[in-house]
Amino acid sequence: MVFRNQGCSGIVELESALARKGYEKRRISPAAVEVENRADAAVAKICVFTGSRQGVRSQYAAAARQLGAALVERGYGLVYGGGNVGLMTVIADAVLELGGHVTGVIPDSLVTKEVAHQGLSDLRIVRSMHERKAVMAELSDGFIAMPGGIGTLEEFFEVLSWAQLGIHGKPCGLLNTSGYYDQLIQFLDYAVDQDFLKPKHRSLLILENGPAELLRRFEAFMAKRGDQRFDRSKI
Ligand code: AMP
Numbered sequence: 001m002v003f004r005n006q007g008c009s010g011i012v013e014l015e016s017a018l019a020r021k022g023y024e025k026r027r028i029s030p031a032a033v034e035v036e037n038r039a040d041a042a043v044a045k046i047c048v049f050t051g052s053r054q055g056v057r058s059q060y061a062a063a064a065r066q067l068g069a070a071l072v073e074r075g076y077g078l079v080y081g082g083g084n085v086g087l088m089t090v091i092a093d094a095v096l097e098l099g100g101h102v103t104g105v106i107p108d109s110l111v112t113k114e115v116a117h118q119g120l121s122d123l124r125i126v127r128s129m130h131e132r133k134a135v136m137a138e139l140s141d142g143f144i145a146m147p148g149g150i151g152t153l154e155e156f157f158e159v160l161s162w163a164q165l166g167i168h169g170k171p172c173g174l175l176n177t178s179g180y181y182d183q184l185i186q187f188l189d190y191a192v193d194q195d196f197l198k199p200k201h202r203s204l205l206i207l208e209n210g211p212a213e214l215l216r217r218f219e220a221f222m223a224k225r226g227d228q229r230f231d232r233s234k235i
Contacts, residue, residue, distance in 0.1 A: 043101055045077040046218070047140035049155040050087040051148030052114060055180075060147050061090045063177040067146065067211040068094025074215055079140045081132070082106030082123055083114030087146055092117055105135045133158060142171040142218045147180040164201045171221040173206035173214045181207075 054061055068091045071078055078095045081088055082104025092102050096119060103122040106114065107129055116123060126132050137143075137159055145156035160172045174181050185207065191197040206221065208214035 043077045044075070044141045045079045045101075045103065045139055046071055046215075047079040047136050047143045047159075048091055048146060049081070049143065049148060049152045050091065050146035051152055052083060052086040052088060053149065054086050054090065055147055057178055059178045060087060060180070063175065063211065064090040064146060065094040067091060067144070067175060067214075068100070069098060070211040070215055071095060072098040072100035074219075076141075076215075077101035077103060077121075079103045079105065079136050081114070081136075082116055082120065082125075083110065084117040085114050087148065088114075089117060091146070092120065096120070103139060105132050105139070107132050137162065137168065140170065141222065142173070144173050144175055144214065145181075146175045147177055153184075160205060163204050169225045171206055171218045172204060173208065173218060175211060175214055176207055176209050 064087045072095055078100065080092055083106060095102050101121045104117055104120045105124045105126060106116050108125050108127065111125065124135060126135055133155060143159045145152055162168055163172055188197060188202055192199055192202050206217045208217060
Protein backbone atom coordinates (compact mmCIF):
# COMPACT_ATOMS: atom_id res chain seq x y z
CA MET A 1 0.00 0.00 0.00
CA VAL A 2 1.27 3.47 -0.85
CA PHE A 3 0.10 6.63 0.86
CA ARG A 4 0.52 9.32 -1.72
CA ASN A 5 -0.68 12.49 -0.15
CA GLN A 6 -1.88 14.90 -2.82
CA GLY A 7 -0.21 18.07 -1.59
CA CYS A 8 -1.68 18.17 1.93
CA SER A 9 0.05 20.85 4.02
CA GLY A 10 -0.57 18.91 7.24
CA ILE A 11 1.22 15.85 5.90
CA VAL A 12 3.21 15.17 9.07
CA GLU A 13 0.15 15.39 11.33
CA LEU A 14 -1.83 13.26 8.92
CA GLU A 15 0.86 10.61 8.71
CA SER A 16 1.20 10.38 12.48
CA ALA A 17 -2.59 10.29 12.93
CA LEU A 18 -2.75 7.43 10.43
CA ALA A 19 0.12 5.64 12.14
CA ARG A 20 -1.79 5.92 15.44
CA LYS A 21 -4.80 4.32 13.72
CA GLY A 22 -2.58 1.45 12.64
CA TYR A 23 -2.11 2.35 8.96
CA GLU A 24 1.32 1.37 7.93
CA LYS A 25 3.15 3.71 5.55
CA ARG A 26 5.69 2.78 2.93
CA ARG A 27 8.36 5.43 2.47
CA ILE A 28 9.09 6.04 -1.17
CA SER A 29 11.29 8.59 -2.87
CA PRO A 30 9.81 11.15 -5.32
CA ALA A 31 11.61 9.31 -8.14
CA ALA A 32 9.99 6.04 -7.12
CA VAL A 33 6.57 7.73 -7.04
CA GLU A 34 7.22 8.99 -10.57
CA VAL A 35 8.09 5.47 -11.75
CA GLU A 36 4.94 4.08 -10.07
CA ASN A 37 2.79 6.82 -11.61
CA ARG A 38 4.15 5.96 -15.08
CA ALA A 39 3.54 2.24 -14.48
CA ASP A 40 0.03 3.05 -13.25
CA ALA A 41 -0.70 5.18 -16.31
CA ALA A 42 0.14 2.23 -18.55
CA VAL A 43 -2.78 0.24 -17.11
CA ALA A 44 -6.22 1.38 -18.24
CA LYS A 45 -8.41 2.03 -15.23
CA ILE A 46 -12.14 2.12 -14.68
CA CYS A 47 -13.61 4.11 -11.84
CA VAL A 48 -16.56 2.51 -10.05
CA PHE A 49 -18.86 4.59 -7.87
CA THR A 50 -21.05 2.52 -5.60
CA GLY A 51 -22.74 2.39 -2.23
CA SER A 52 -21.24 2.56 1.21
CA ARG A 53 -23.98 0.02 2.01
CA GLN A 54 -24.74 -3.36 0.40
CA GLY A 55 -28.49 -2.94 -0.20
CA VAL A 56 -31.18 -5.52 0.54
CA ARG A 57 -30.73 -7.83 -2.46
CA SER A 58 -27.88 -10.34 -2.66
CA GLN A 59 -27.77 -9.59 -6.42
CA TYR A 60 -26.07 -6.24 -5.74
CA ALA A 61 -23.00 -7.80 -4.11
CA ALA A 62 -23.01 -10.57 -6.73
CA ALA A 63 -22.94 -7.93 -9.48
CA ALA A 64 -20.06 -6.11 -7.72
CA ARG A 65 -18.06 -9.35 -7.71
CA GLN A 66 -18.93 -9.97 -11.39
CA LEU A 67 -17.86 -6.46 -12.37
CA GLY A 68 -14.61 -6.92 -10.42
CA ALA A 69 -13.94 -10.19 -12.27
CA ALA A 70 -14.81 -8.63 -15.64
CA LEU A 71 -12.38 -5.76 -15.00
CA VAL A 72 -9.52 -8.14 -14.17
CA GLU A 73 -10.35 -10.44 -17.09
CA ARG A 74 -10.23 -7.52 -19.54
CA GLY A 75 -7.04 -6.08 -17.98
CA TYR A 76 -8.43 -2.99 -16.27
CA GLY A 77 -7.38 -1.61 -12.90
CA LEU A 78 -10.09 -0.40 -10.52
CA VAL A 79 -10.28 3.13 -9.12
CA TYR A 80 -12.76 3.64 -6.27
CA GLY A 81 -13.39 5.62 -3.07
CA GLY A 82 -10.91 3.63 -0.96
CA GLY A 83 -13.37 2.63 1.76
CA ASN A 84 -13.80 -0.71 3.43
CA VAL A 85 -17.60 -0.52 3.56
CA GLY A 86 -20.61 -1.60 1.51
CA LEU A 87 -20.47 -2.56 -2.17
CA MET A 88 -17.27 -0.52 -2.43
CA THR A 89 -15.32 -3.10 -0.49
CA VAL A 90 -17.03 -6.02 -2.26
CA ILE A 91 -15.74 -4.90 -5.65
CA ALA A 92 -12.29 -3.92 -4.34
CA ASP A 93 -11.86 -7.33 -2.67
CA ALA A 94 -13.05 -9.16 -5.79
CA VAL A 95 -10.41 -7.40 -7.93
CA LEU A 96 -7.64 -7.95 -5.35
CA GLU A 97 -8.49 -11.65 -4.90
CA LEU A 98 -8.10 -12.14 -8.65
CA GLY A 99 -4.71 -10.40 -8.65
CA GLY A 100 -5.94 -7.10 -10.13
CA HIS A 101 -4.82 -3.56 -9.34
CA VAL A 102 -6.92 -1.32 -7.08
CA THR A 103 -6.40 2.38 -6.45
CA GLY A 104 -8.41 3.89 -3.58
CA VAL A 105 -8.82 7.67 -3.24
CA ILE A 106 -10.15 8.81 0.13
CA PRO A 107 -10.31 12.18 1.89
CA ASP A 108 -8.50 12.23 5.26
CA SER A 109 -11.81 13.15 6.94
CA LEU A 110 -13.30 9.82 5.83
CA VAL A 111 -10.34 7.58 6.63
CA THR A 112 -11.95 6.54 9.93
CA LYS A 113 -15.64 6.82 8.97
CA GLU A 114 -15.40 4.63 5.89
CA VAL A 115 -12.43 2.71 7.31
CA ALA A 116 -9.80 3.05 4.59
CA HIS A 117 -9.12 -0.33 3.00
CA GLN A 118 -5.68 -1.47 4.16
CA GLY A 119 -4.99 -4.05 1.48
CA LEU A 120 -5.10 -1.90 -1.66
CA SER A 121 -2.40 -1.77 -4.32
CA ASP A 122 -2.38 2.03 -3.97
CA LEU A 123 -4.21 4.17 -1.37
CA ARG A 124 -4.24 7.92 -1.99
CA ILE A 125 -5.29 10.14 0.88
CA VAL A 126 -6.46 13.57 -0.23
CA ARG A 127 -7.67 16.73 1.52
CA SER A 128 -11.28 17.00 0.43
CA MET A 129 -14.24 15.41 -1.35
CA HIS A 130 -13.58 17.72 -4.29
CA GLU A 131 -9.98 16.61 -4.57
CA ARG A 132 -11.10 12.98 -4.29
CA LYS A 133 -13.36 13.37 -7.31
CA ALA A 134 -10.79 15.28 -9.37
CA VAL A 135 -8.09 12.66 -8.69
CA MET A 136 -10.47 9.78 -9.47
CA ALA A 137 -11.49 11.49 -12.71
CA GLU A 138 -7.90 12.12 -13.73
CA LEU A 139 -6.73 8.57 -13.03
CA SER A 140 -9.60 6.82 -14.78
CA ASP A 141 -10.38 5.97 -18.40
CA GLY A 142 -14.10 5.49 -17.80
CA PHE A 143 -16.74 5.69 -15.05
CA ILE A 144 -19.36 3.22 -13.88
CA ALA A 145 -22.05 3.66 -11.26
CA MET A 146 -23.36 0.54 -9.60
CA PRO A 147 -26.25 0.68 -7.13
CA GLY A 148 -25.67 3.22 -4.38
CA GLY A 149 -27.13 6.22 -2.59
CA ILE A 150 -26.71 9.98 -2.71
CA GLY A 151 -22.89 9.84 -2.72
CA THR A 152 -22.88 7.47 -5.70
CA LEU A 153 -25.40 9.57 -7.62
CA GLU A 154 -23.55 12.81 -6.87
CA GLU A 155 -20.19 11.42 -7.98
CA PHE A 156 -21.61 9.84 -11.15
CA PHE A 157 -23.68 12.84 -12.23
CA GLU A 158 -20.69 15.08 -11.76
CA VAL A 159 -18.56 13.08 -14.21
CA LEU A 160 -21.55 12.83 -16.56
CA SER A 161 -22.03 16.61 -16.47
CA TRP A 162 -18.29 17.00 -17.10
CA ALA A 163 -18.73 14.80 -20.20
CA GLN A 164 -21.64 17.02 -21.29
CA LEU A 165 -19.41 20.09 -20.94
CA GLY A 166 -16.54 18.45 -22.83
CA ILE A 167 -14.21 18.50 -19.79
CA HIS A 168 -13.44 14.88 -20.59
CA GLY A 169 -14.41 12.43 -23.31
CA LYS A 170 -14.46 9.26 -21.21
CA PRO A 171 -17.34 6.76 -21.20
CA CYS A 172 -19.90 6.96 -18.37
CA GLY A 173 -22.11 3.94 -17.70
CA LEU A 174 -24.82 2.80 -15.33
CA LEU A 175 -24.80 -0.85 -14.32
CA ASN A 176 -28.51 -1.34 -13.84
CA THR A 177 -28.34 -4.39 -11.55
CA SER A 178 -31.80 -5.85 -10.87
CA GLY A 179 -33.41 -2.77 -12.44
CA TYR A 180 -32.13 -0.58 -9.56
CA TYR A 181 -31.86 2.49 -11.80
CA ASP A 182 -35.10 1.99 -13.80
CA GLN A 183 -36.89 5.01 -12.29
CA LEU A 184 -33.83 7.20 -12.68
CA ILE A 185 -33.65 6.33 -16.38
CA GLN A 186 -37.36 7.06 -16.73
CA PHE A 187 -36.77 10.43 -15.10
CA LEU A 188 -33.91 11.28 -17.50
CA ASP A 189 -36.19 10.44 -20.43
CA TYR A 190 -38.80 12.76 -18.90
CA ALA A 191 -36.11 15.48 -18.70
CA VAL A 192 -35.51 15.00 -22.46
CA ASP A 193 -39.26 15.10 -23.07
CA GLN A 194 -39.50 18.38 -21.13
CA ASP A 195 -36.53 19.81 -23.11
CA PHE A 196 -34.20 20.19 -20.12
CA LEU A 197 -31.82 17.54 -21.44
CA LYS A 198 -30.66 17.31 -25.05
CA PRO A 199 -31.01 13.83 -26.61
CA LYS A 200 -27.30 13.96 -27.58
CA HIS A 201 -26.41 14.47 -23.90
CA ARG A 202 -28.87 11.79 -22.73
CA SER A 203 -27.08 9.42 -25.11
CA LEU A 204 -23.78 10.03 -23.28
CA LEU A 205 -25.17 7.69 -20.62
CA ILE A 206 -24.29 4.06 -21.45
CA LEU A 207 -26.76 1.70 -19.84
CA GLU A 208 -26.39 -2.08 -19.41
CA ASN A 209 -27.60 -4.79 -17.04
CA GLY A 210 -24.42 -6.90 -17.16
CA PRO A 211 -20.74 -5.98 -16.50
CA ALA A 212 -19.25 -7.68 -19.58
CA GLU A 213 -21.76 -5.98 -21.92
CA LEU A 214 -21.09 -2.62 -20.25
CA LEU A 215 -17.30 -2.97 -20.67
CA ARG A 216 -17.75 -3.98 -24.31
CA ARG A 217 -19.77 -0.78 -24.87
CA PHE A 218 -16.98 1.19 -23.14
CA GLU A 219 -14.39 -0.32 -25.47
CA ALA A 220 -16.45 0.54 -28.55
CA PHE A 221 -16.88 4.10 -27.21
CA MET A 222 -13.14 4.48 -26.46
CA ALA A 223 -12.21 3.13 -29.89
CA LYS A 224 -14.34 5.85 -31.52
CA ARG A 225 -13.11 8.72 -29.36
CA GLY A 226 -9.63 10.16 -29.71
CA ASP A 227 -8.75 12.54 -26.90
CA GLN A 228 -10.07 11.32 -23.59
CA ARG A 229 -8.01 13.55 -21.36
CA PHE A 230 -9.50 15.14 -18.30
CA ASP A 231 -8.82 18.86 -18.16
CA ARG A 232 -8.71 19.79 -14.47
CA SER A 233 -8.26 23.46 -15.36
CA LYS A 234 -11.86 23.55 -16.67
CA ILE A 235 -13.54 22.66 -13.36
P1 AMP B 1 -23.41 6.43 -0.89
O1 AMP B 1 -23.80 6.11 -2.30
O2 AMP B 1 -24.21 7.58 -0.33
O3 AMP B 1 -23.42 5.24 0.00
O4 AMP B 1 -21.93 6.98 -0.94
C1 AMP B 1 -20.94 6.32 -1.70
C2 AMP B 1 -19.64 7.05 -1.61
O5 AMP B 1 -19.79 8.41 -2.02
C3 AMP B 1 -19.04 7.13 -0.21
O6 AMP B 1 -17.66 6.83 -0.34
C4 AMP B 1 -19.18 8.58 0.17
O7 AMP B 1 -18.16 9.01 1.01
C5 AMP B 1 -19.04 9.24 -1.15
N1 AMP B 1 -19.55 10.59 -1.21
C6 AMP B 1 -20.68 11.08 -0.68
N2 AMP B 1 -20.82 12.39 -1.01
C7 AMP B 1 -19.73 12.74 -1.73
C8 AMP B 1 -19.25 13.94 -2.33
N3 AMP B 1 -19.94 15.07 -2.27
N4 AMP B 1 -18.07 13.90 -2.99
C9 AMP B 1 -17.35 12.75 -3.04
N5 AMP B 1 -17.73 11.61 -2.51
C10 AMP B 1 -18.91 11.59 -1.85
